Amino acid sequence: MSKSLEEVNESVSTQNKTTVFRKILAFFGPAYLISVGYMDPGNWATDIAGGSQFGYALLWVLLMSNIMALLLQSLSARLGIVTQRDLAQASRETYSKFINYILYFLAEIAIAACDLAEVLGMAIGLNLLFGIPLLEGVLITVLDTFLLLFLINKGIRKMEAFIIALVAIIGFSFVFEMIFAQPEVGSVLKGLIPSMPSEEALYIAIGIIGATVMPHNLYLHSSLVQTRKFDRSKAGIKQALKYNFIDSTIALNLAFFVNAAILILAAATFYKNGLFEIAEIQDAHRLLEPMLGTQWAPILFAVALIAAGQSSTITGTLAGQIIMEGYLNLRIQPWVRRIITRLIAIVPAVIVISIFGESVTGKMLILSQVILSLQLGFAIIPLIHFVSDKTKMKGFQISTITQIASWIVAIVIVSLNAKLVFNEIQGWLETSENPIVLWLTVVPLAFGFLILLLYIIFKPFVTDAKDVIGNHSPHNMIVKLSPERNYEKKNIAISVDFSDADEKALNHAFDIGNKETKYTLIHVVETVGAMIYGNNTSDLETTIDEKLLLDYKRLLEEKGFQIEIKLGFGKPGKVIPKIINEGNYDLLIMGTHGHTGFKDLIFGTTVDNVRHKISIPLFIVKN
Structure with missing residues (x-):
C-alpha cells in the first residue's frame, strides 16, 4: 500500500523541538486546510x-x-x-473491490460537486470585484491547478x-464587516439558544448542517x-492525537466565526431592514453598500x-488525489490528477452558464450541496466503524461514550441530508413535465444508495477487515527454466517493481542468460522518506519492499x-x-505496463530517463 499524499508524507518533523x-x-497546520471546507462558497x-x-x-x-x-x-x-x-x-x-468502485465513484462525484461550488464562488467573487464575466471567471480558475502544483513542490508547510x-x-474581512454592520449583541447571544421559528426555518437549518460537514x-x-x-511509540501517538485535536479546535472555531459572521451580517443588514428574500450571493453584495453606507x-x-x-x-483538489490513490491504489502524475478534477467541475459549469446564463449559479450551488449530501453517509459511517475497531486502531480505538456520540451525530446528519434529498426529488417530481423519466432513473438510484x-x-x-498489501507477491509468479545457453551476458540487472510486469521481465532475463549468469534484482523505494533520508529511512513501505525483494531472491535461488x-x-530515473554505472553489468532489463502515448504522459515513465544515462544495452519487456 503506497503512502497517502506520498510526495509530502512525513515531510514535517515534530521531533527534537526544544519547547512545548x-x-x-x-503539529499545527492540517486543520487549517480542513477549515476552509467549512467556509467555502x-x-x-x-x-x-x-x-x-x-435574523439571528x-x-x-x-x-x-x-x-x-x-x-x-x-x-x-x-x-x-x-x-x-x-x-x-x-x-x-x-x-470488496465492487463496493470500493461504487464508493470511489460516489466520492469522485462529491469532489466534482464540491469543486463546482468553489469554482462558481471564486468566479462570482472575480465578477463582483473586477467585473470579469462569470464564464471567463470560471475558466480563470484552471490556473489554480498550477498554483497548487507550485505550492506542494515547495512543501506542505508553504x-x-x-x-x-x-x-x-x-x-479580517468579516471583522470589519461586523464593525460596519453593528449587530445587536443581545440578539446574537439569544440566537445561540436553540429555537425553530417555522417549518421554513427547519429547511434552512437542514441546508446549513448539510453544507457544513463535507465528505471530502x-x-x-x-x-x-x-x-x-x-x-511512533504509544506516548508519541497520544501526544500527536492531543496536539491535532487542539489544532482542529482552533481551526474549526475560526470557520464557525466566519459562518456566524456571514449569518450575522445578513441578519443585521437585510433582516433588520425587512429584506427577507435575499439568498443569492450577488444580491447580498449589491445591497451591502446602500445598507451599510460604505463602499468597503x-x-x-x-x-x-x-x-x-x-x-x-486547493484543498478540494488534494482530496481528489487522495480518493483516487486510496480507493484504486492508482498513482498518476499529480498535475494530471488536478487538471482532471478541475475540468470535471469546469466543463458542466461552462456548459450550463453558456446555455442558461448567469442567473442559474444559485441553483447550481444548491444542486452541488444536494450531491454532497448524498455522499456524506458513505464517508461518516465507515469512519466511525474504523476508529471503533480495536484491531485496526491498536488500542487507540474511541471510547464507548465517543462511539455513542458519533453514531448520534451520524444519524442526525444522515437523516437531515436524507430529508433534504427527499425534498429535492419530491420537488423535481412535482414540477417535471415528464415525471416517468425520474421514476425510472432518479428514484431507483436513490433506493440503490439506501441499500448500499x-x-x-x-x-x-x-x-472482519480483509488484509490488503498493495504489492505483488513473488509466489504468484510462474518462472520458466530455459535450456542452457552460452551467451556473453554474464551479469544481467533486472528492474522490479512488485507488479505483474516483473514476471515477463524475469523470464526474458532467464531466457537470455544461463546457469553461470549472475542476476541482480533492483528495486527503488520512492517514498518521501526515501528521497530525504536515503538508506536511513525506516518507513512501512521500505520494510515491505525489502521483505518482498528477499522473497524474490529466495524463490529464484531455490530454482537454481x-x-x-x-x-x-x-x-527510479x-x-x-x-546503480548500473557503479556496477559491472552487461545488460539491464526493465518491464513496462505497456502504456504509450497519452497513457505514458499520465503515468509517467522511468525508461526514457534511464536509457539516456547508462552505457550498457537496455532491454525493454512490454507487459
Whole structure:
C-alpha cells in the first residue's frame, strides 16, 4: 500500500523541538486546510438565506454543526495518525473491490460537486470585484491547478502558510464587516439558544448542517495528519492525537466565526431592514453598500469570497488525489490528477452558464450541496466503524461514550441530508413535465444508495477487515527454466517493481542468460522518506519492499539461479542509472505496463530517463 499524499508524507518533523510551544507549532497546520471546507462558497448561500429570513435565530444551528464537525474531524485525524491510512485506503482494505468502485465513484462525484461550488464562488467573487464575466471567471480558475502544483513542490508547510494567509484575509474581512454592520449583541447571544421559528426555518437549518460537514474533508484530514513525522511509540501517538485535536479546535472555531459572521451580517443588514428574500450571493453584495453606507463593505465581501473559493479549490483538489490513490491504489502524475478534477467541475459549469446564463449559479450551488449530501453517509459511517475497531486502531480505538456520540451525530446528519434529498426529488417530481423519466432513473438510484448505505452500516459487524498489501507477491509468479545457453551476458540487472510486469521481465532475463549468469534484482523505494533520508529511512513501505525483494531472491535461488539484490532510494530515473554505472553489468532489463502515448504522459515513465544515462544495452519487456 503506497503512502497517502506520498510526495509530502512525513515531510514535517515534530521531533527534537526544544519547547512545548515549538512542538505544538510543528503539529499545527492540517486543520487549517480542513477549515476552509467549512467556509467555502457552498456555505455562504445558506448562511445568507438563514440570516436574511430569520435574523439571528439560527446561530445555534451553526454552533451545533461546528461541534459535530469537530467530533468527526477528530475521528478522521485519529484514523490517519494511528493506522497511517487515510479514509479511502481504510475503505479499500475493508470492502470488496465492487463496493470500493461504487464508493470511489460516489466520492469522485462529491469532489466534482464540491469543486463546482468553489469554482462558481471564486468566479462570482472575480465578477463582483473586477467585473470579469462569470464564464471567463470560471475558466480563470484552471490556473489554480498550477498554483497548487507550485505550492506542494515547495512543501506542505508553504501550502499551509498560504492557506492560513487566505483564512486570515477572510477572517479580517468579516471583522470589519461586523464593525460596519453593528449587530445587536443581545440578539446574537439569544440566537445561540436553540429555537425553530417555522417549518421554513427547519429547511434552512437542514441546508446549513448539510453544507457544513463535507465528505471530502474527512478523506483529506486523515491524509494531512500523516505529513507529520513523530515518535511512533504509544506516548508519541497520544501526544500527536492531543496536539491535532487542539489544532482542529482552533481551526474549526475560526470557520464557525466566519459562518456566524456571514449569518450575522445578513441578519443585521437585510433582516433588520425587512429584506427577507435575499439568498443569492450577488444580491447580498449589491445591497451591502446602500445598507451599510460604505463602499468597503461590498469590496471586503468580494475579497473574502475570492479567498474562500481559492483556498477551498486547493484543498478540494488534494482530496481528489487522495480518493483516487486510496480507493484504486492508482498513482498518476499529480498535475494530471488536478487538471482532471478541475475540468470535471469546469466543463458542466461552462456548459450550463453558456446555455442558461448567469442567473442559474444559485441553483447550481444548491444542486452541488444536494450531491454532497448524498455522499456524506458513505464517508461518516465507515469512519466511525474504523476508529471503533480495536484491531485496526491498536488500542487507540474511541471510547464507548465517543462511539455513542458519533453514531448520534451520524444519524442526525444522515437523516437531515436524507430529508433534504427527499425534498429535492419530491420537488423535481412535482414540477417535471415528464415525471416517468425520474421514476425510472432518479428514484431507483436513490433506493440503490439506501441499500448500499445499509450494507456499509452492517458489513463491519458481520465480517472482519480483509488484509490488503498493495504489492505483488513473488509466489504468484510462474518462472520458466530455459535450456542452457552460452551467451556473453554474464551479469544481467533486472528492474522490479512488485507488479505483474516483473514476471515477463524475469523470464526474458532467464531466457537470455544461463546457469553461470549472475542476476541482480533492483528495486527503488520512492517514498518521501526515501528521497530525504536515503538508506536511513525506516518507513512501512521500505520494510515491505525489502521483505518482498528477499522473497524474490529466495524463490529464484531455490530454482537454481544466482541472485543478488539492490534496494535503492529516491527517484527510479536517477537511482537505477547510478546503480548500473557503479556496477559491472552487461545488460539491464526493465518491464513496462505497456502504456504509450497519452497513457505514458499520465503515468509517467522511468525508461526514457534511464536509457539516456547508462552505457550498457537496455532491454525493454512490454507487459
